[in-house]
Amino acid sequence: xxxxxxxxxxxxxxxxxxxxxxxxxxxxxxxxxxxxxxxxxxxxxxxxxxxxxxxxxxxxxxxxxxxxxxxxxxxxxxxxxxxxxxxxxxxxxxxxxxxxxxxxxxxxxxxxxxxxxxxxxxxxxxxxxxxxxxxxxxxxxxxxxxxxxxxxxxxxxxxxxxxxxxxxxxxxxxxxxxxxxxxxxxxxxxxxxxxxxxxxxxxxxxxxxxxxxxxxxxxxxxxxxxxxxxxxxxxxxxxxxxxxxxxxxxxxxxxxxxxxxxxxxxxxxxxxxxxxxxxxxxxxxxxxxxxxxxxxxxxxxxxxxxxxxxxxxxxxxxxxxxxxxxxxxxxxxxxxxxxxxxxxxxxxxxxxxxxxxxxxxxxxxxx
Numbered sequence: 114x115x116x117x118x119x120x121x122x123x124x125x126x127x128x129x130x131x132x133x134x135x136x137x138x139x140x141x142x143x144x145x146x147x148x149x150x151x152x153x154x155x156x157x158x159x160x161x162x163x164x165x166x167x168x169x170x171x172x173x174x175x176x177x178x179x180x181x182x183x184x185x186x187x188x189x190x191x192x193x194x195x196x197x198x199x200x201x202x203x204x205x206x207x208x209x210x211x212x213x214x215x216x217x218x219x220x221x222x223x224x225x226x227x228x229x230x231x232x233x234x235x236x237x238x239x240x241x242x243x244x245x246x247x248x249x250x251x252x253x254x255x256x257x258x259x260x261x262x263x264x265x266x267x268x269x270x271x272x273x274x275x276x277x278x279x280x281x282x283x284x285x286x287x288x289x290x291x292x293x294x295x296x297x298x299x300x301x302x303x304x305x306x307x308x309x310x311x312x313x314x315x316x317x318x319x320x321x322x323x324x325x326x327x328x329x330x331x332x333x334x335x336x337x338x339x340x341x342x343x344x345x346x347x348x349x350x351x352x353x354x355x356x357x358x359x360x361x362x363x364x365x366x367x368x369x370x371x372x373x374x375x376x377x378x379x380x381x382x383x384x385x386x387x388x389x390x391x392x393x394x395x396x397x398x399x400x401x402x403x404x405x406x407x408x409x410x411x412x413x414x415x416x417x418x419x420x421x422x423x424x425x426x427x428x429x430x431x432x433x434x435x436x437x438x439x440x441x442x443x444x445x446x447x448x449x450x451x452x453x454x455x456x457x458x459x460x461x462x463x464x465x466x467x468x469x470x471x472x473x474x475x476x477x478x479x480x
Contacts (some may be wrong), residue, residue: 148443149472150435152466158452160410162344164385166335168355168401170326171388177319181312182206182289182302189301189323195293201302201323202291220272223265230261249255297327298435300399331389331397333365333405336382339374344409346370352386356402358395365389367407410452417457421449422470423425432464435470443471 185205189195234254241251293299301324304310313319333353337345351365365387374381387405391397424431430450433443448463464470 117212126398138319148441148474149468151419151422151472153416153418153460153470155408155414155466157350157452158412158415158457158459159404159408160406160454161338161453162341164337164407166333166385166403166405168331168333168353168389168397168403169399170297170300171330171332172174172329173300173324173326173399174297175321176201176293176323176325178204178291178310178311179208179312179322180204180289182310184306184308184310184322186350187302187304187306187411189302191299195297195299195325197293197296199293200290201293202300202304204289206289213465214333214337215287217272218415219268220265223261223268226463227265233338234258246311248332263343277311291322295325297325297328300324301327310427322479328397329391330400331391332368333386333387333389333403335403335405336375336377337385337407339383342370342374342383343405343408345385349407352406352408353387353389354404354439355397357398362422363389363395365405397452412452412459415460416461416464417464418464418470419472420453420456422455422460422472423448423458434464435471438469441471 142171163218182204184202186203187201188203189199195201215339224459234257235247237251237254240246243249275432302322303324304320304322308320310320310322311317318322333351347367347370351367353363353365355361355363367382369386371384374383376382388395418432422432424433424445430448432446432448434446436444438441446463449461451459451461453459
């Protein structure tokens with residue numbers, strides 16, 4: 114029994130030794146380098162730059178009141194279309210006590226003068242009927258009566274304006290009715306019923322009642338780095354992609370490049386604007402983030418290879434040209450390169466479309 118155990122133990126030790134030897138032998142075998150084969154292709158190349166920004170209306174109009182008071186009614190809400198002249202909100206005037214007292218005093222004085230003018234006119238008319246005064250004197254008294262009545266009406270209108278901001282005779286032109294000044298979409302109404310508002314004047318911008326814009330006239334507003342701004346110009350085509358509408362792209366035309374840069378995060382950025390062409394079937398909201406792709410250079414139907422197959426030495430570029438396929442043999446070939454899109458590069462001289470090149474390396478074991 115002990116003899117069989119000893120033999121079995123020797124067999125196990127032998128197997129472990131042989132397995133270890135085979136493993137170490139396999140690890141020590143040299144690797145054979147195998148390369149992919151790449152052929153030049155005729156294709157279009159474009160060198161582009163991307164500017165980030167957002168889409169917004171060309172013009173946003175801030176609707177402000179021409180009178181101070183409190184919002185009594187909102188006739189529209191954000192997202193609704195509005196025509197020029199349509200009422201967006203109504204303002205209730207809160208009279209200032211000093212102005213109110215002055216207007217009331219003016220009305221009382223006008224009533225006294227009007228009453229006296231009525232009495233004088235009746236007296237003068239009686240005298241005129243009795244032919245005791247001339248027609249000239251009578252007409253002067255008649256004019257004085259009309260002036261007194263006009264002053265009374267004006268004072269009452271002034272009092273009504275102080276109290277309510279409106280008169281019955283000019284209700285359609287009242288400044289208490291806040292109207293849109295353009296046709297467009299209401300982007301925002303930042304006030305609520307009961308909010309106090311201040312009229313716009315030379316000392317105060319006034320309270321914004323609503324923001325209205327024509328959403329059929331949109332622009333892209335973004336920034337481009339100073340390293341690229343020298344390569345672009347007004348009139349260049351732009352391709353826009355929106356973060357909210359990733360499946361769609363829109364054509365645009367570059368129409369503005371800022372003459373002055375602004376430093377952001379240590380780099381100079383220049384503002385650009387591009388007019389967007391939006392189909393009628395697509396609705397774009399103001400403020401959508403967007404990327405603008407601008408084609409800086411373009412080459413059509415040129416011979417190209419992947420940039421990864423190139424080797425650079427100084428100002429020269431080289432590829433490894435296959436001279437024999439079995440076994441693969443290569444010769445270092447100098448080429449003249451042109452436009453690159455970051456993935457593929459144009460070959461101007463040094464290659465033919467039928468050539469085969471050494472590509473990326475793959476590693477295998479010798480058999």
